Amino acid sequence: MKKTVVVIVGPTAVGKTTLSIEIAKHFNGEVINGDAMQVYKGLNIGTAKIREEEKQGIDHYLLDMILPEADYTAADFQNDVEKYVHIISEKSKLPIIVGGSGMYIQAALYGYRFSNRKRDHAYTEKLENLVHEKGVVYIHDLLKQIDPLQAKTIHPNNYRRVIRALEIYETTGLTMSQQIEKEPKQPMYDIIFIGLEMERTLLYNQINKRCDQMITNGLLEEVKQLYQNGYEDTKAMKAIGYKEFLPYIKGEQPLEESIHLFKRNSRRYAKRQYTWFKNKMNIQWYSVTPDTASQTVHTILHDLAGFLGDK
Structure with missing residues (x-):
């Protein structure tokens, strides 16, 4: 039998992390990170990596695995997800994948065959x-x-x-x-897809607020530390929240322009995430607002109890 996996997707800042914790608490689950940038050590604030106190005792996997100079691929992610789904399932717990890296998640769930051909x-x-x-x-x-x-x-x-x-x-x-x-069209797992969506104006407002909060929480210091450690030209530093502030730190761009680009790029990324998941996967979508988040979580927990009961 295929292993059952819950997958929570949606655009940035929509509330996926909070939902994943509630599902894990209610259904004896553990969480696998589905954000390609959160695997890197030192990229914490800019990737909205979950803090230890937010985990509420829930075990998390695929966080802080490698140094920023490493090149972590979709094939690496696929292998790691398969390993951790097995580990979690062997403990009779529910694997929960949560994140917004669509291509990585799709590759892991559908068992894409990655070429062994060396790069030119x-x-x-x-x-x-x-x-x-x-x-x-x-x-x-x-x-x-x-x-x-x-x-x-x-x-x-x-x-x-x-x-x-x-x-x-x-x-x-x-x-x-x-x-x-040519890739397989059948998933490797018995998947329950849950998507969170938010009206665009509300979502963009949430994104702008979160960007401001990241700056307050020390994002500039985080980027500066990574720059001073020699990571400027790495794949990790091309992530949103890092690439926008490098010119400021190097004295090449005003801070206001970096902040503007950070917010703009974050909003554009959210739009691309939403489009990807809408087009690529058969997802049960739930509309959420900042004021109705707790009620939406309650609805999802109720629906998920029914889905899991049918397994």
Whole structure:
């Protein structure tokens, strides 16, 4: 029999962490982080990583695993999720995956087969040089010509994913879209999907407030420490909440501009998250507002009791 897994998804700042704790408490569960950036040590405030006191004694996995210079991939995440789902299930507890990294979560749940083919570092370097010489839009246009479907799902500024998609075509002869089409369509687990959504104006207001709170909580000091430790050019430091403040810390940009970009990029990311989950997965969505959050949690717990009772 497939193992039962609860998966909580939705845009940033919508309340996924709070819900995950309540579900874990009510249904004897443990939580697996589903945010690709929270695996890194030292990236705490900017990734909204759950604090120890917020865990309420619930065991969490896939947090603070690796140093920022490491390259943590969707294949790594898939392997780790499989390991921890097994560990939690063996304890007769409910695995709960919570996060907003759509591609990582999808890859883990549907058992994507990742190629063992080594990366073509010379070709990657060539594309990175093109980014510096001609800009991100130029290589995004290259992807449009080769794989228009993927080009629609990858923002030009996410040039590392653009490069990876081009590299896959260069080394395999197949576009990323063609490879995804070949992937398994049946999930590895018996999944109960729960999605949280919020009216856009309310959500954007929540995001702006959380960004301000992160700054109050010491985000600038966190970014400065990572910069001083030599992590400026790492994949981890390209995350929202970090890349926006590096120019300020280096004296190249006013603080007000960094804060503006931080909030804007966070809102845009939330929109992309919502679009991804709506298009990629069959999710039971629950609308929530700041004033009705506790009632929504109560409704979800009631519905989940019925879902689990039918298993």
